[in-house]
Amino acid sequence: MNYRHLTPSMSLLLAFEAAARHESYTRAAVELSLTQSAVSRQVQALEQQLGLTLFRREGRRVQLTDVGRLYQREISEALGRIRGATLQATAYQSGGESLRLATLPTFGSKWLLPRLHDFYKTHPGILVHINSRIDAIDFETSGIDAAIVVGNTNLPGLISHRLQVEELVVIISPELACARDLWMPEHIGSQMLLNVANNPNVWGDWFSHHHLPHRMMRLGPSFELTSHLIQAVKAGIGIGLVPRILVAEELQGRELVSLDQPFSSQRNYLLVYPPRNEMLPSLQAFRAWLLAQI
Structure with a gap:
């Protein structure tokens, strides 16, 4: 098993998570301060790496597939834990703690x-x-x-x-x-x-x-x-x-x-x-x- 394919880069995951949350490459691009085409390329790169179709493209709109929705749920939770861990570490470094x-x-x-x-x-x-x-x-x-x-x-x-x-x-x-x-x-x-x-x-x-x-x-x-x-x-x-x-x-x-x-x-x-x-x-x-x- 190639574990590299199971651990996509953070930039690909962030682009996918934002696009999945908005179901819009344009709104994800605004949130991430990227171009719409950059978000599209990152999502396509993620799909190729995973061998999955995460979005259905209908004209200028995108919609999550069933497997895309499942992946979004897990990735969103994982990214939330990463952000929480970062906040906790930052608070600890500055003299604060959390529970x-x-x-x-x-x-x-x-x-x-x-x-x-x-x-x-x-x-x-x-x-x-x-x-x-x-x-x-x-x-x-x-x-x-x-x-x-x-x-x-x-x-x-x-x-x-x-x-x-x-x-x-x-x-x-x-x-x-x-x-x-x-x-x-x-x-x-x-x-x-x-x-x-x-x-x-x-x-x-x-x-x-x-x-x-x-x-x-x-x-x-x-x-x-x-x-x-x-x-x-x-x-x-x-x-x-x-x-x-x-x-x-x-x-x-x-x-x-x-x-x-x-x-x-x-x-x-x-x-x-x-x-x-x-x-x-x-x-x-x-x-x-x-x-x-x-």
Whole structure:
């Protein structure tokens, strides 16, 4: 295998990526400060090197082929990582550092972001770039340095720090709460029960904890984001079972009412990262701050 053919020059890749993004050689030329014919020649050279047809040419217009669109997606991500690495190296050289952190969307907006100003007070030279992620994170390809996740156990191949046991509370709208003078577990079980898609068994665990038969459950719609479930509860659609730290503000402001004692799930909030990142100065500083906050 000739590896030279698999590693085109940066000038060819930049011309292709710009032309693919705009689907226009003219607009790519303006962006790259080149002539339109120069961009065309570079794209053709790339196609010849790869043995692929990346664009269909229709008169003066160009359009990505299916394989061109696939190649663009991968190349754009790779170029983004290169640019990010360059920015990080430049920031480090000038005395600054950065951390690319993935976090659960609702945890990020409800718990982390309101506190992050405190981190910047003591670490003004570190930038924390926040990425919202629900699915599992591939640290090999995503460019993420560390992540805050929730799970039952430590993740293999990663260093994990337990931040907090997930404590769940039953939440209900104030209007629905007034429907009864006293809410017992069996009353809660008769209502429409909302849940988050990535934790589908949570109500079953709650029913078992209260020794209630699972056949009583009236499962309602599920939501991808906990924040959407919280809004649905506020709207009176049903009852939710959510982490207490994500609704502390709403409970304090009486936007929501909690009907039961906190219930500890089998999951934990974790800070995780691959071993190779353990000595990153930005991660060391953030880890120490985060553990102190918890």
